Amino acid sequence: xxxxxxxxxxxxxxxxxxxxxxxxxxxxxxxxxxxxxxxxxxxxxxxxxxxxxxxxxxxxxxxxxxxxxxxxxxxxxxxxxxxxxxxxxxxxxxxxxxxxxxxxxxxxxxxxxxxxxxxxxxxxxxxxxxxxxxxxxxxxxxxxxxxxxxxxxxxxxxxxxxxxxxxxxxxxxxxxxxxxxxxxxxxxxxxxxxxxxxxxxxxxxxxxxxxxxxxxxxxxxxxxxxxxxxxxxxxxxxxxxxxxxxxxxxxxxxxxxxxxxxxxxxxxxxxxxxxxxxxxxxxxxxxxxxxxxxxxxxxxxxxxxxxxxxxxxxxxxxxxxxxxxxxxxxxxxxxxxxxxxxxxxxxxxxxxxxxxxxxxxxxxxxxxxxxxxxxxxxxxxxxxxxxxxxxxxxxxxxxxxxxxxxxxxxxxxxxxxxxxxxxxxxxxxxxxxxxxxxxxxxxxxxxxxxxxxxxxxxxxxxxxxxxxx
Amino acid sequence: xxxxxxxxxxxxxxxxxxxxxxxxxxxxxxxxxxxxxxxxxxxxxxxxxxxxxxxxxxxxxxxxxxxxxxxxxxxxxxxxxxxxxxxxxxxxxxxxxxxxxxxxxxxxxxxxxxxxxxxxxxxxxxxxxxxxxxxxxxxxxxxxxxxxxxxxxxxxxxxxxxxxxxxxxxxxxxxxxxxxxxxxxxxxxxxxxxxxxxxxxxxxxxxxxxxxxxxxxxxxxxxxxxxxxxxxxxxxxxxxxxxxxxxxxxxxxxxxxxxxxxxxxxxxxxxxxxxxxxxxxxxxxxxxxxxxxxxxxxxxxxxxxxxxxxxxxxxxxxxxxxxxxxxxxxxxxxxxxxxxx
Numbered sequence: 130x131x132x133x134x135x136x137x138x139x140x141x142x143x144x145x146x147x148x149x150x151x152x153x154x155x156x157x158x159x160x161x162x163x164x165x166x167x168x169x170x171x172x173x174x175x176x177x178x179x180x181x182x183x184x185x186x187x188x189x190x191x192x193x194x195x196x197x198x199x200x201x202x203x204x205x206x207x208x209x210x211x212x213x214x215x216x217x218x219x220x221x222x223x224x225x226x227x228x229x230x231x232x233x234x235x236x237x238x239x240x241x242x243x244x245x246x247x248x249x250x251x252x253x254x255x256x257x258x259x260x261x262x263x264x265x266x267x268x269x270x271x272x273x274x275x276x277x278x279x280x281x282x283x284x285x286x287x288x289x290x291x292x293x294x295x296x297x298x299x300x301x302x303x304x305x306x307x308x309x310x311x312x313x314x315x316x317x318x319x320x321x322x323x324x325x326x327x328x329x330x331x332x333x334x335x336x337x338x339x340x341x342x343x344x345x346x347x348x349x350x351x352x353x354x355x356x357x358x359x360x361x362x363x364x365x366x367x368x369x370x371x372x373x374x375x376x377x378x379x380x381x382x383x384x385x386x387x388x389x390x391x392x393x394x395x396x397x398x399x400x401x402x403x404x405x406x407x408x409x410x411x412x413x414x415x416x417x418x419x420x421x422x423x424x425x426x427x428x429x430x431x432x433x434x435x436x437x438x439x440x441x442x443x444x445x446x447x448x449x450x451x452x453x454x455x456x457x458x459x460x461x462x463x464x465x466x467x468x469x470x471x472x473x474x475x476x477x478x479x480x481x482x483x484x485x486x487x488x489x490x491x492x493x494x495x496x497x498x499x500x501x502x503x504x505x506x507x508x509x510x511x512x513x514x515x516x517x518x519x520x521x522x523x524x525x526x527x528x529x530x531x532x533x534x535x536x537x538x539x540x541x542x543x544x545x546x547x548x549x550x551x552x553x554x555x556x557x558x559x560x561x562x563x564x565x566x567x568x569x570x571x572x573x574x575x576x577x578x579x580x581x582x583x584x585x586x587x588x589x590x591x592x593x594x595x596x597x598x
Numbered sequence: 599x600x601x602x603x604x605x606x607x608x609x610x611x612x613x614x615x616x617x618x619x620x621x622x623x624x625x626x627x628x629x630x631x632x633x634x635x636x637x638x639x640x641x642x643x644x645x646x647x648x649x650x651x652x653x654x655x656x657x658x659x660x661x662x663x664x665x666x667x668x669x670x671x672x673x674x675x676x677x678x679x680x681x682x683x684x685x686x687x688x689x690x691x692x693x694x695x696x697x698x699x700x701x702x703x704x705x706x707x708x709x710x711x712x713x714x715x716x717x718x719x720x721x722x723x724x725x726x727x728x729x730x731x732x733x734x735x736x737x738x739x740x741x742x743x744x745x746x747x748x749x750x751x752x753x754x755x756x757x758x759x760x761x762x763x764x765x766x767x768x769x770x771x772x773x774x775x776x777x778x779x780x781x782x783x784x785x786x787x788x789x790x791x792x793x794x795x796x797x798x799x800x801x802x803x804x805x806x807x808x809x810x811x812x813x814x815x816x817x818x819x820x821x822x823x824x825x826x827x828x829x830x831x832x833x834x835x836x837x838x839x840x841x842x843x844x845x846x847x848x849x850x851x852x853x854x855x856x857x858x859x860x861x862x863x864x865x866x867x868x869x870x871x872x873x874x875x876x877x878x879x880x881x882x883x884x885x886x887x888x889x890x891x892x893x894x895x896x897x898x899x900x901x902x903x904x905x906x907x908x909x910x911x912x913x914x915x916x917x918x919x920x921x922x923x924x925x926x927x928x929x930x931x932x933x934x935x936x937x938x939x
Contacts, residue, residue, distance in 0.1 A: 133607070136654020137647025140629035147629060149655035163660035192629055194647055196814075201633050221664045248648055248814070257817025264815035272823055278831040364807075395733035395807075398760040405737075429710070430737030449807055450732065452681040452709075454638075456810040456819055463815055464636035468683065473711035476684040482714045486744075518820055519807035521733070521755045522933075528826045535802055538933035539757055553827040562824060567803070567810075598829075 130154045131242060138245060140192040140201075150191065151224070155235045158191065159214065161222040189227060193237045196244040196264070199463035204237050265461040271557040279551045279561060283342065283598055286559060290343040290575045307582055311591040312348065313357035313390065315511070316378070318564075320548065321596065322360070322370045326377055330354075330385050340598040343575030345513060348594065358382050359593055361392030363427050363448050363493070364519045364566040366400060367543045369393065372407060376414065383418060390423040391442075395449060395521065396431050399541070405434050408442060415441030425493055426450065432487045445491040445509070446474070446483060448516055455497045455515045457558045457569040470502040480504060493593075496571040496584065503588035510589040513575050513597065514568045523565040525550060570597070599871055601897050602793060603890065604883035605673065606650050608662045610890065615669045617891045618898030622673040623706055624883065625652040626659060628693060637813045639683060641690070642676040643708075643730060643805065644883060645812040651884035656696070663701040678708040678728040680806065687715040694721055704748065707731075708806065713745040729753040729795065729879075730805035734760065736767040739789065743771065749791035751879065754861075754931065755804055756794070758869040765792050765874035793877035794870050797893050798885070800861025800931055855889050856927050857896045863931035864900045864917060868910040896921050 132152040141150045141160060152159040189206035210228040251260045258269030276282040314337060316325055325333050338349035349355075360378050362368035369392075370378060382389050391411065396404050408424070408431075415422055420441070426432050427447035435444045453472045460466070473479050474492055483489040491507035497515035522537035529546040552562025560569045574580045581592065600620035605611060611622065625642045637645045644651040653659060666673060675697060677690055690712060694705060698721075707713055708728035716723065726749040727742050734752055742750075750768070752761055768789050801808070803820055810819035858864060870878070880897060882890050900917050907913030918926070 133650060135648055135650050136629075136652060136658075137627070137632055137649075140632070140655070142629075147656040149658045160657075161661065162657060163664055165660070165664055192633070194632075196648075199636060201629075220668075222661045245648070257821060261816040267816065274823060274825045274827075276827070278827050279829045280831045396735055396737075397733070398735040398756075398763050401735045401737060428733050428735070428738065429731075429741035430733070430735040430739075433737040433741045452809060454809055454811065458811065458816055458819070461816065462638065462811060462813060464638035466638070468635060468638045471683040473681040473683070473709060476687060476711060476715075478687075478718060479711040479714055482711075516807075517810040518803040520803045524802055525826075535800070535929070537755075537802065539755070549828055549830075550826055551829055552824045554822060554824050558822065560819075566807075567819065 131245075134241070134245065138194040138196075139241060142188075142190040142192075144187050153238060155238050156230075157209070157226055157228045159224060159226050161219075161224045163222050164220070191234070191237070193241045195240070196248060202237055202240075204231070204234050206231060206234060261458070261461065265463060267458060267461040268557060272555045274553045274555055276553060276556060279553065280598065282553060282556055282561070285556055286570065286572065286575075287342040290572065293576050307578065308348075308585055308592065310585045310589055311357060312353065312355045313359055313388075313509070313591055313593040314355045315359045315392075315593055315595040317359070317362040317392065317595065318368050318547070319370070319545070322374055322378055325358075326374070326381060330387075337594075337596055340596045341594070342597055343513070343572075344578055344581065345575060345594050345597065348592075355387070355594075357388040357390060357591070359390045359392050359425070361394075361425070362564075363392050363394055363425060364516060365523070365547075365564045366394045366397055366521070367523075367540065368547075368564060372410070375407075375411075379411075379414065379422075383420075388422075390425060390445065392425040392447070393431060394427050396428040397521065397539070401430065404431065405438065408434055408439055412439040412441050423491065426487075426489070432489070436487050443491075444487055444489045445493055445507075446489050448493050448495060448511070449519065451492055451494065453497070453501070455495070455517050455569065457498070457517075457560045459498060466499065469499055474504050475502060480506065494589070496574040496580070497569065498571050498573065501584075501587075503584075505588070507591075508589045509591040509593050510581075510584050511593045511595060512581070513571045514595050515571060517560070517567045517569055519566040521565070525552060525562060525564055528552070599867070599875055599901060600877045601880060601894060601901070602674075602877050603880045603894055604885075605653070606883040606885070606887075606890075608653060608658050608665065610887055611662060611665050611671075611673075612669070613887065613891055614894055615671050617894040619671060619880075619894050621671060621877065623676055623879075624673055625676050626656075626693075626697065627652045627654070628656065631689070631693075635686070639686065640679055641693075642678050643680075643812070644676075646814045648814040649884045659697060659702065660700055666701065672704065673702065674704040674706050674726055675702050676706040676728070677712065678706050678730050680730060680809070681709050682712060687712060688719075691716060691719055691721050694723055698723060706751065710742075713742070713747075717745050724748045726751055726791075726793070727789075729793075732806045734764060736764055739764055739768055740771075743789070747789055749793055749877070750789050751793040752795070752875075753804060753806060754795050754801060758866070758873045758932065761792065761794065761870070761875060762873040768792075769874075791876045792874055793879050794863070794873075794875045795861070795881065795931055796863040796867070796870070796878040797858050797880045797897060798860050798862075798882040800929055855892055857893060857921060858929065859927045861929050861931050862927055864897070864921065864926075865914050865930070866932040867900055867904050867917075868907065868913045869932070871904065 139150050141148045148160045150158050191204050192201045212226045214224040251263050258272040261267035262269035424442045425447040426444045427449035493509050495511045495515035524534045527537040528534045547564040554560045602621040603619040605622040605624035627641045631641050704724035706726040706728045708730035725747040727747045729751040903917045
């Protein structure tokens with residue numbers, strides 16, 4: 130007899146009432162009903178089989194989750210004997226035991242208990258990698274970090290890309306001509322801000338291309354130049370350029386006929402007034418330059434500020450607010466993978482709300498290893514990174530300063546460990562810990578131009594390249 | 599401050615009430631949802647099937663409603679996934695309407711689209727803004743005010759100063775026009791309750807920004823082995839040993855109970871109260887029931903000590919002497935107090 134198997138693994142119905150199966154074995158199962166809603170005075174028992182005209186039909190339905198198939202197996206219990214249980218009475222519910230003699234029921238119970246028992250053993254005896262390997266075929270044996278630096282890892286990934294990138298090996302110009310979308314570059318940390326200010330755009334692009342791999346490298350080496358800069362960081366509140374530097378970057382971009390998208394992260398409470406003032410300054414700058422610029426918003430408070438206090442700043446919904454499941458192991462996830470295609474932005478009512486309330490019509494997406502269904506409208510696709518985890522209390526700082534990633538606190542003056550250090554993950558996962566976040570890198574997007582072509586065909590009107598090295 | 603404890607099963611309700619819990623939160627995932635979406639698109643952030651972290655079965659909710667009627671300790675239901683897909687919004691609204699018919703009126707929600715949908719479709723439930731919603735600041739509270747929430751749950755990485763500033767701002771706010779239109783006259787217009795995490799399950803990343811898998815068949819992505827390393831090749835100055843402290847954290851051993859072993863904010867109670875926090879979240883749905891019961895008792899005791907304390911130092915000294923005679927976990931929710939092992 131096994132008690133309290135999780136409802137996710139074993140659901141039940143008495144008629145149309147959803148019930149918890151409190152215990153079961155091959156001979157039957159127990160359940161309970163609220164006293165206030167009693168209705169199980171009699172059932173479709175064997176004893177009462179001939180009296181079906183006079184007793185209510187109570188068809189039981191038990192739903193057994195198959196951990197191997199990732200789906201439910203429903204078993205209908207048409208004939209049974211029902212007994213009210215009187216041990217350990219409760220003032221809130223009454224307990225029943227249902228005797229079942231049905232081969233498909235017995236088989237389902239055996240299968241559930243065998244699988245559940247196996248799962249518990251795996252949880253007890255294996256680490257996470259071993260569990261995933263046994264449950265999904267995930268290559269847990271590869272969960273080891275072998276490289277000593279990100280540079281070494283990217284070298285491996287570059288070789289991996291080159292080995293299969295038949296299209297990427299062709300001429301970059303040719304590639305670009307196939308991609309009917311605006312091209313933008315991310316400048317998301319201080320070294321890049323400095324480089325951009327110090328170098329000519331051609332030199333900057335050359336360096337950017339050298340620090341890229343696969344399709345991104347080819348695109349940046351093509352004749353068509355990026356038309357837009359994304360300045361700032363979506364994930365860390367401390368990587369936005371200093372105010373003086375910001376306006377210098379914007380001035381240079383304007384001179385070089387580049388369009389500007391300013392990228393903000395979440396806004397900590399202590400920075401709210403500063404950001405509010407800064408946005409007003411940027412708005413003023415736009416008035417002086419007679420232009421409008423985009424602002425990537427990753428904070429609902431910032432959306433409010435933009436709505437009320439600025440006229441020339443066009444908000445775009447940032448990655449931290451455009452949620453979806455992202456994980457380098459996602460292809461091993463049990464279940465219907467097609468469900469990952471959509472998210473809340475596919476709902477028209479929500480897009481209407483964002484447009485009408487905040488003037489948000491552009492959404493920032495990331496390529497993340499599976500097909501996404503983009504909504505009608507303006508969709509920017511960031512390649513090749515996708516964010517999986519972010520913490521406002523920097524984990525990298527905690528590792529470097531305190532020796533443990535869990536020893537975190539809010540950093541206001543950052544020594545920028547992220548200039549030198551990263552968190553390295555097993556190579557096969559194609560992920561890394563940069564500044565306060567974890568990122569995956571979509572290798573398919575780097576390997577095959579067709580991936581980007583498909584995205585563009587399906588609604589992406591802008592590609593935003595992030596530097597890889 | 600009231601204690602809001604996680605509930606993994608209705609069998610825990612009476613025990614936890616007797617231990618001192620004032621309110622509860624729990625998950626309810628109907629079979630129809632699990633059948634269609636499995637854990638690919640979960641209804642709340644407990645994205646598993648193999649654990650008793652959801653109440654399970656509508657009949658259980660009916661029983662729980664009867665318990666609430668007797669004991670008067672409310673239960674809030676969590677529908678706090680970070681997002682849903684279009685066809686799920688009407689389904690959730692229907693589930694909530696059903697739950698409201700038997701007495702469950704408050705819901706913890708993280709997805710702004712769900713907030714929009716519920717209000718646009720006149721689902722008149724009490725709304726608790728989940729700690730998984732996003733960054734919390736004064737203007738974020740302005741943004742969610744249009745959904746007329748009753749409670750704001752601060753996330754795990756808010757400082758006392760953040761909380762105090764936001765709470766003060768809320769208390770000064772005028773009811774906005776939209777909320778007037780959307781809400782019946784006479785109902786509470788402003789956020790009047792503020793909840794903070796205080797025990798268990800301190801995460802290294804932020805719930806609102808955690809998009810990786812939390813499923814039965816795989817561990818958390820943040821617990822995959824990693825090493826700190828340099829960006830550029832060359833001799834690294836940091837130790838490169840795999841940080842096994844997290845990797846080995848599993849259910850292999852059942853350790854002796856240590857209050858707040860996986861996250862503790864008991865020392866912070868004085869500051870939380872000062873900041874204006876009204877409710878304390880004690881997470882741990884699915885934990886060992888005895889441990890949860892002990893957690894509730896300890897938190898209750900700490901609050902009693904707080905009531906009589908002359909000042910913060912007095913509170914911490916007395917609380918530690920009473921509850922942590924052998925030392926604490928050092929796994930502090932609020933960094934102010936350091937991480938003393």
